[in-house]
Amino acid sequence: MRHLINILDLSVGEIDELIARADDIMARPDAYSEVCRGKILATLFFEPSTRTRLSFESAMLSLGGSVLGFSEAASSSAAKGESVSDTLEVVSSYCDIIAMRHPKEGAPLVGCAHSSVPVINAGDGGHYHPTQTLTDLLTIRRETGRFDGLTIGLCGDLKFGRTVHSLIAAMSRYKGVRFVLISPDELKLPSFIKQEYIKERGIEYSQCSSLDEVMGEVDILYMTRVQRERFFNEEDYLRLKDSYILDAEKMKAAKRDMIVMHPLPRVNEISTAVDSDPRACYFRQAKYGRYIRMALIMKMLGVDRAKGE
Amino acid sequence: MNVDSIKNGIVIDHIAAGSGMRLYDLLGLDALDCSVAIIKNVPSRKMDKKDIIKIDADIAINFDVIGFVDPGATVNIIRGGDLVEKRSISAPDRLVNVLKCKNPRCITSCEQDIDHVFKLTDKDNKIYRCIYCETKQN
Structure with a gap:
C-alpha cells in the first residue's frame, strides 16, 4: 500500500502522469464524475485549513465518492487525548483513503504505520505539504x-x-x-x-x-x-x-x-x-489544486481509467 | 593508574578521548550493579589519548550506541579471563530509542509509546536526523 508523506515519494515519471491526468480531468470532467463511486475519503484535519480540506473534499465529490472527517482537533477525540496512532487505527476502518493534516511534524508518518488504507499528508507543521x-x-x-x-x-x-x-x-x-x-x-x-x-x-x-x-x-x-x-x-x-x-x-x-x-x-x-x-x-x-488532488486520489485508490477508457 | 583486569565482562577500548562519559550515559551503565570503570585520557600510541570502559559482567550491550558515539571504538568480550571476541564497530544506519528528538514541533513530543528513531543521513559528517521531523540530533 502506498502513502504520500513527502513529495519525493513520487518519481518524476509519476508526477508527469498525475499532471497529465489532471489536464485530462480539466478537459473532460464528466468522464471522471463516477470513477470513485462507493469510495470514502476521510479528511482528518487536526489543524484548521480552508483550501486544502475543501479542495480534497471537492476532489472526492467530483469523482463520485463520499467524504467524512473533522476540521479541527477540538471536534475529534484528539481533544480527549487520543493518540494519532489510535485515531488512524480506528478511522482507517471507516474509509478507503485518508487525507491528514496535523500541527506536529511527522504525525502522518506515525499515522500511516497504523492505517489500513492509504494516507496522504495534507501538511504536517512546518515540515511537508x-x-x-x-x-x-x-x-x-x-x-x-x-x-x-x-x-x-x-x-x-x-x-x-x-x-x-x-x-x-x-x-x-x-x-x-x-x-x-x-x-x-x-x-x-x-x-x-x-x-x-x-x-x-x-x-x-x-x-x-x-x-x-x-x-x-x-x-x-x-x-x-x-x-x-x-x-x-x-x-x-x-x-x-x-x-x-x-x-x-x-x-x-x-x-x-x-x-x-x-x-x-x-x-x-x-x-x-x-x-x-x-x-x-x-x-x-x-483552482488547479482540486484537479491534481482528483488525479492523486484516483492513483492512490488504484483507479486508473476514466469512463469509456 | 591501575584498574583490575576483569574475568567475565566487556572492555570498550579505543574510545575517542572525551567520549567515554557520553557512552557511559547512553549505554545506561549507571543502572548496573557490577563494577564499571571509566578510564579517561589513557595514553595511546595510535590515538595519542583514548578512553576505556570496563564492565565487570557479561551483559547485553547495544552496539548501535557505541557505533553512534564512536565508530572507531572496539569491543572486547572477556570470558574466564581470556579475550574470546574482538568486535569492530561501525556507525549504525538507524538508532532506535537511544536519543530523544528535541524539536518541540515533532510528533514525538506528544505521541505516547512512540519509538524515537534517528536515521544516518550523512555518513561523512555522521549526521543523524529524526525520521519524523528530520531535525538533526545534537
Missing part, C-alpha cells in the same frame, strides 16, 4: 509550459514555510533550475534543505533579503505568508510579518512572462492591486 507541491507543479506546467531551465524566486518565510521546502525538493529534480532565496535573516531556508536539495545536486542559487533586487531575474515568484502559528514568540512574528509586500510598483520590474504564485491564504504580502495583473496566478493555482 506534498499536495500543495503537486498543485504548484501543475500550476508551473500549465502557466509556463515547462519545468526545466526556470529561475524560481522564493520569498518570505523560507524557514517554516513547508510549501517552500517541498517545492525546492521537487524542482531540484529538473534540469537547469535556479533558485533565488529571498528572506529576512531570521527566516532563511534551513541549512539541511539547502545542503540536501540545492548544494548536493549542484544547483545554482543565490540568497538575498531584498525583493526589489531580484524582481527582474525570476521566471516564477513564489510568495509566502509569515505564519503566526509557527512562532512561539508574538514579538518575533510582529517584527517579521511585513518583511515583503508585493505591489503593482514592484511588478513593473518583473519579466513580462513571469508568474506570481502563492499557496494562500494571503494576508498582506501581495497587494490586492496585483490580483488583476495576468501574471498573478495564485487564484488559478488554488
Whole structure:
C-alpha cells in the first residue's frame, strides 16, 4: 500500500502522469464524475485549513465518492487525548483513503504505520505539504509550459514555510533550475534543505533579503505568508510579518512572462492591486489544486481509467 | 593508574578521548550493579589519548550506541579471563530509542509509546536526523 508523506515519494515519471491526468480531468470532467463511486475519503484535519480540506473534499465529490472527517482537533477525540496512532487505527476502518493534516511534524508518518488504507499528508507543521507541491507543479506546467531551465524566486518565510521546502525538493529534480532565496535573516531556508536539495545536486542559487533586487531575474515568484502559528514568540512574528509586500510598483520590474504564485491564504504580502495583473496566478493555482488532488486520489485508490477508457 | 583486569565482562577500548562519559550515559551503565570503570585520557600510541570502559559482567550491550558515539571504538568480550571476541564497530544506519528528538514541533513530543528513531543521513559528517521531523540530533 502506498502513502504520500513527502513529495519525493513520487518519481518524476509519476508526477508527469498525475499532471497529465489532471489536464485530462480539466478537459473532460464528466468522464471522471463516477470513477470513485462507493469510495470514502476521510479528511482528518487536526489543524484548521480552508483550501486544502475543501479542495480534497471537492476532489472526492467530483469523482463520485463520499467524504467524512473533522476540521479541527477540538471536534475529534484528539481533544480527549487520543493518540494519532489510535485515531488512524480506528478511522482507517471507516474509509478507503485518508487525507491528514496535523500541527506536529511527522504525525502522518506515525499515522500511516497504523492505517489500513492509504494516507496522504495534507501538511504536517512546518515540515511537508506534498499536495500543495503537486498543485504548484501543475500550476508551473500549465502557466509556463515547462519545468526545466526556470529561475524560481522564493520569498518570505523560507524557514517554516513547508510549501517552500517541498517545492525546492521537487524542482531540484529538473534540469537547469535556479533558485533565488529571498528572506529576512531570521527566516532563511534551513541549512539541511539547502545542503540536501540545492548544494548536493549542484544547483545554482543565490540568497538575498531584498525583493526589489531580484524582481527582474525570476521566471516564477513564489510568495509566502509569515505564519503566526509557527512562532512561539508574538514579538518575533510582529517584527517579521511585513518583511515583503508585493505591489503593482514592484511588478513593473518583473519579466513580462513571469508568474506570481502563492499557496494562500494571503494576508498582506501581495497587494490586492496585483490580483488583476495576468501574471498573478495564485487564484488559478488554488483552482488547479482540486484537479491534481482528483488525479492523486484516483492513483492512490488504484483507479486508473476514466469512463469509456 | 591501575584498574583490575576483569574475568567475565566487556572492555570498550579505543574510545575517542572525551567520549567515554557520553557512552557511559547512553549505554545506561549507571543502572548496573557490577563494577564499571571509566578510564579517561589513557595514553595511546595510535590515538595519542583514548578512553576505556570496563564492565565487570557479561551483559547485553547495544552496539548501535557505541557505533553512534564512536565508530572507531572496539569491543572486547572477556570470558574466564581470556579475550574470546574482538568486535569492530561501525556507525549504525538507524538508532532506535537511544536519543530523544528535541524539536518541540515533532510528533514525538506528544505521541505516547512512540519509538524515537534517528536515521544516518550523512555518513561523512555522521549526521543523524529524526525520521519524523528530520531535525538533526545534537
